[in-house]
Amino acid sequence: MSKKPIAWVVDSTAYISDILAAHPDVHVVPLAIHFGQEQYADGIDLTSDELYNRIRNAEEFPKTSQPAAGEFAKLYEQISEEYEAILAVHVSAKLSGTISSSKSGAEIAEVHMECVDSLALSSGITKLVERGIVLQERGMHLEEIATQLRSEVKNLRNYILIGNLNQLYKGGRMSGVQFFLGSLLQVKPIIHLTEEGELKALDKVRSQKKALNYLVDKAVDAYEKDGVRSIDLMHGNIPDQVAELKDLIQSKVPGLEVRVGEISSVLAVHAGEGTIAALWHVPAE
Template identity: 55%
Template sequence: MKKPIAWVMDTTGFVTEEFKAHPDVYIVPLNIHFGTEEFIDDGVDLTNDELYRRIKESTEFPKTSQPAAGKFAELYDRLKEEYECAIAVHASAKLSGTIASSTAGAEMSEFKVYAIDSLALSYGLSGLIERGLKLQEQGVEAEEIAQHLEKETANFRNYILIGNLTQLYKGGRMSGAQYYIGSLLQIKPIVQLTSDGELQPIDKVRSHKKAIQYLINHAKKDYDEHGVRRFQIMHGHVVKEAENLKQVLLQEMPEAEILIGDLSSSLAVHAGEGTLAFQWRREVS
């Protein structure tokens, strides 16, 4: 007898230890390229320490690429022997072609896959997997779970403090003039994944201290006014700063549950060392 649901995610999400150990969760890694060298974003082929060292030393800016449709087809060929269907949750289609590869792979394999555009990255993606697994435990059918997760994407809230303007500039996401002015004035850009999955700048703050307070103020508002109690801090190789932020937040929000995690390598390539991403979910009223 086949199991009901296989869960599939890519490495733009936050890959928890629980996901790694879960027998029904399958993780498909993106690829990272330094010139002609290619690495798999699995935390083993290229560790975060090695990634940041290479970024600092390399004359070529690293790039990422989504898994090929054939890779997904190979996975789905295996899964259809064991499962009735799969629910695949992927990075925002506005930022990555991974969901398109996943959908094409499912068609090649002729396997039923409910592909969910998370409209997010990092924990915004992983949180949907967690929610889906809980619904499955409650006996909800796959199609209904998929429909619920698609609606759940509207609840995602996020504020991202970019840590390295040089990396944004080298990656072609900031003009030379913006980079020069930003560096000169020590501007801290804050960006956000919008409700339709696009990455947009929403504010510029003139000091790191003010930028941190900006993140705290938005979290405290939803904590006080909407009863949010679970928050996630994702960081780019600055765990001590993430821990310090957590302690400040707990002084402001003593009942909060705050998770800290690394940005995956495939996100760190673009966001830069020192980035802090603050995320949570709030029910849409």
């Protein structure tokens, strides 16, 4: 029996949309969440509700870790029995060593693979994979698809309202000075992923209401000035608040499609409950 052409691989920082969940050629590799000596596979051993409950009651914050190269190698060996090649899209290399483990795993397994650094996380990864699947359906081959996706990562726009500054700081993703000032002034920092895939402070507002209005304004500008027709709103366990945000955005730009989803548990460890991220890709000129 002939092999299928391409298997798609993402890590569990990605938002697993309905499209990805239903696609038979998409494989998800979980990162790990650690509570002391206990280890859980993201999205498998621990639900989001269980994670938030444990964080609320934990004496110390959990930690996360990337999959080992051996885990990737094992998966890639299995995949190679059914597929000719692999296209992996991973969380930004500036945020995690996952992509390095993935490449090492491919070398161990001796498989034909292209690996794309999304320079993003959550639905930023999702959008690239969904785009890649469309390109494959149009007849493009592995290397062509990978090249196209790498050219499109720079078109990602994202604005992130962190739910818990303390978790971001203790997870090593925020400097002590930024944390101190944010806590002292009760500032709501807006952060974003740069074109290099790094988390940087972008702006700051003084209230949750102003923070949400900030996201609304950015979404309206994206629609009116950049030709964006669909955006994603990712959240950390606040579905009602994000539903209201979606309604507010669409009341101003009815033609804008807004997809809502939850951040993965491994992202929730760092960003915290109450996080909201607005993400979209600007159409190529």
